[in-house]
Amino acid sequence: MNTKATRRKKSSLTEVKVAVIGAPGVGKSETRYKHEVLVDGEPVLYEILDTCPKNEDDLPSSEIINWADGLLFVYSITNRRSFTFLKRVGTLIADSDIPVYIVGNKNDMVHLREVSAEEGAMLARDFECGFSEVAAAEQVAPVAVVFQEICRAVLAARRKSKHSLLERMLGSRTSNLRLYVRGKSDSALPKD
Numbered sequence: 001m002n003t004k005a006t007r008r009k010k011s012s013l014t015e016v017k018v019a020v021i022g023a024p025g026v027g028k029s030e031t032r033y034k035h036e037v038l039v040d041g042e043p044v045l046y047e048i049l050d051t052c053p054k055n056e057d058d059l060p061s062s063e064i065i066n067w068a069d070g071l072l073f074v075y076s077i078t079n080r081r082s083f084t085f086l087k088r089v090g091t092l093i094a095d096s097d098i099p100v101y102i103v104g105n106k107n108d109m110v111h112l113r114e115v116s117a118e119e120g121a122m123l124a125r126d127f128e129c130g131f132s133e134v135a136a137a138e139q140v141a142p143v144a145v146v147f148q149e150i151c152r153a154v155l156a157a158r159r160k161s162k163h164s165l166l167e168r169m170l171g172s173r174t175s176n177l178r179l180y181v182r183g184k185s186d187s188a189l190p191k192d
């Protein structure tokens with residue numbers, strides 16, 4: 001059924017584009033998740049681009065990075081080269097504010113571990129982003145949490161850039177203006 005109400009609901013969805021980046025074979029395709037989810041009560045439509053590098057020298061293009069609202073960096077805890085790959089990708093986005101989340105995948109294979117959780121956490125500190133280890137092939141819930149986290153980071157970055165744009169546009173005049181974001185609570189605002 002394609003009623004007006006459904007159409008309106010769909011068009012009001014927040015859209016978040018996430019590029020999943022990582023060396024070949026780290027388990028990126030296992031990180032696909034439901035495309036429409038609720039994040040903090042807000043319906044969000046994900047568009048997920050699973051990048052497929054041909055080899056470990058095939059870093060993501062600037063088109064991919066410019067397309068994405070957020071980047072999900074995936075390495076395998078059993079493959080140090082996949083971790084180094086992400087460090088190299090990091091140099092490509094060093095001057096950008098794009099939100100990133102780092103995932104160490106295959107943590108069901110601890111007996112083959114080559115990258116410690118501390119190293120993953122340290123890289124996340126360098127990128128000032130979130131980090132977790134998962135076994136994407138085995139657990140759905142932790143992967144869902146990862147997508148929620150990257151989405152929160154993207155929404156927070158959007159709010160921040162909207163706010164600073166308003167500040168730049170209005171400059172010192174903001175002190176004489178009452179600003180509010182139009183939304184559900186408008187009717188609750190005082191009328192004066």
Ligand SMILES: Nc1nc2c(ncn2[C@@H]2O[C@H](COP(=O)(O)OP(=O)(O)OP(=O)(O)O)[C@@H](O)[C@H]2O)c(=O)[nH]1
Nearest residue numbers: 024025026027028029030052053106135136137138
């Ligand atoms: N043990 C284990 N294997 C996993 C996990 N996630 C993915 N794999 C396996 O790792 C292999 C590679 O996974 P893919 O999802 O194809 O990896 P990819 O990063 O998409 O690889 P490319 O498409 O080549 O870039 C597959 O055999 C998966 O079953 C995991 O959490 N644990």
